[in-house]
Amino acid sequence: MFNSQLVKSLHQNGGPMFAPVSHEIRGHEFNFMAGGGVFWVNTATLLLADLHFGKAEALQRRGVPLPHGSDRADLDKLRTLVEATSARRLILLGDIFHARPSGTEAIFAEWNAQPPLTTSSTPLEVLAIVGNHDRHGAANISTSVVRAATAQLHGLSWLPSYSEAGFSFHHEPSERLPGTYGFCGHIHPCLSLGTVADRARFPVFWIQPELCVLPAFGALTGGSAVSLGRADAAIILTPAGPRWAARARSADCS
Secondary structure, three states, X not given: OOOHHHHHHOOOOOOOOOOOXXXXXXXXXXXXXXXXXXXXXXXXXXXXXXXXXXXXXXXHHOOOOOXXXXXXXXXXXXXXXHHHHOOOEEEEOOOOEOOOOOOOOHHHHHHHHOOOEOOOOOEOEEEEEOOHHHHOOOOOHHHOHHHHHHHHOOOEEEEOOEEEOOEEEOOOHHHOOOOOEXXXXXXXXXXXXXXXXXXXXXXXXXXXXXXXXXXXXXXXXXXEEOOOOOOOEEEEEEOOEEEEEEOOOHHHHO
């Protein structure tokens, strides 16, 4: 059961709000949340993609005048989603970091001072899938940014991918395990809605027959426009929450 007051805090204005969107995939229930998370109801697991922690600091080092605080806001949003869903597990679908961390990024102190907890105040199980920004061209995860991150960001179990109950969890769409239904990130999908003269672009959950691509969770991440296939569905993230933009038949996602 969702905590409606916490869900309300994820919305960006005070107007009418849309409830989380529930969608069945291969006999399992998934709730698509405001803020960009997917809650796998059957296993009490929250899925997030493309947090890009440390992006502000990385750009600041290159001379881009960005304010601090984006990681803190994203971490607050993450904690709110965990509490609102009563999640017992968190799967991060890659690009947890934006660049090789220096160790001075604010996220380390913020996360380690108060790691995400379950509603019963026990440590949340966190599976961190390695994304392309986490690898930084390394041949394997043992020599990548993951080594430093594992030592400094507490409580994460790093994996190249993960599968369970006929579902696979990975970073890039091409990494889906054959025969599974995949959940991934990487693309930062968006849809443009409206007319030629008056259009708006929204982050989107892109639901395909064998794959769901999550929108980027990080506040400083951009978006990439996608084109829906005939069998695809899309749930857009409006300022008032998630809602269907296009819907495929249930059989198309089986």
